[in-house]
Amino acid sequence: MKPIVIYKSKTGFTEKYGQWIAEELRCKSLPLKKAKQENLQDYNLIIYGGGIYAGIIVGLKEMKKLLSALPNKNLVVYCTGATPLEMTEKIAEVKKVNLKDYERSNIPFYYFLSGLNYERMGFFSRIIMKLMSSQLEKELNQSGTENSKVPEKSFDLSDRKYIEPLVRYVKWLTHHSHISYIIYTSIIIHVTRIYEIC
Numbered sequence: 001m002k003p004i005v006i007y008k009s010k011t012g013f014t015e016k017y018g019q020w021i022a023e024e025l026r027c028k029s030l031p032l033k034k035a036k037q038e039n040l041q042d043y044n045l046i047i048y049g050g051g052i053y054a055g056i057i058v059g060l061k062e063m064k065k066l067l068s069a070l071p072n073k074n075l076v077v078y079c080t081g082a083t084p085l086e087m088t089e090k091i092a093e094v095k096k097v098n099l100k101d102y103e104r105s106n107i108p109f110y111y112f113l114s115g116l117n118y119e120r121m122g123f124f125s126r127i128i129m130k131l132m133s134s135q136l137e138k139e140l141n142q143s144g145t146e147n148s149k150v151p152e153k154s155f156d157l158s159d160r161k162y163i164e165p166l167v168r169y170v171k172w173l174t175h176h177s178h179i180s181y182i183i184y185t186s187i188i189i190h191v192t193r194i195y196e197i198c
């Protein structure tokens with residue numbers, strides 16, 4: 001199993017998580033726009049990451065389209081957002097909106113807490129953020145989150161520890177496929193020998 005991390009990041013959080021994952025898995029990471037020039041045939045596991053903007057994981061549709069032309073690729077999705085981890089229903093909703101029914105049972109999905117970076121946000125993102133603030137505060141209040149105010153300054157709650165379950169899963173998958181490969185090749189060798197003897 002040869003993995004690659006591909007991401008689309010507007011303000012840097014998803015990119016940072018992508019680099020942490022690539023370091024742990026000792027694999028390549030690159031932005032989605034460069035992935036089009038990369039030979040994705042060389043990889044059989046694509047780990048795609050995108051920031052959540054108004055519930056949508058950026059670039060995921062584009063990534064899925066790119067992969068539809070390439071058979072036998074495993075996809076793992078991670079997304080980063082400012083939704084507190086205790087708002088599990090909201091996170092489940094992101095999964096439901098971004099992955100179709102059959103994809104939800106086949107594509108491993110991970111949510112990583114990040115923050116907000118007003119300095120790197122575009123003009124429209126700042127306006128949308130302002131418009132969304134009162135609705136967000138209402139939801140934070142309802143979920144019983146300690147601080148239900150949407151911060152007006154940048155904050156960063158991202159932490160390398162959040163990638164552990166994803167890294168563990170990919171390492172397990174790699175190990176598993178390696179063992180399957182050894183079993184498969186030893187069966188082939190044995191069958192060939194029996195055939196030669198006969």
Ligand SMILES: Cc1cc2nc3c(=O)[nH]c(=O)nc-3n(C[C@H](O)[C@H](O)[C@H](O)COP(=O)(O)O)c2cc1C
Nearest residue numbers: 009010011012013014051052054055081082083114
């Ligand atoms: C306009 C806007 C909308 C956002 N919508 C959501 C959202 O629906 N859910 C969420 O958890 N975070 C939301 N966020 C926070 C971003 O998902 C978070 O900052 C993310 O890590 C950004 O990823 P990036 O830096 O890789 O682009 C929003 C941020 C902005 C600026």
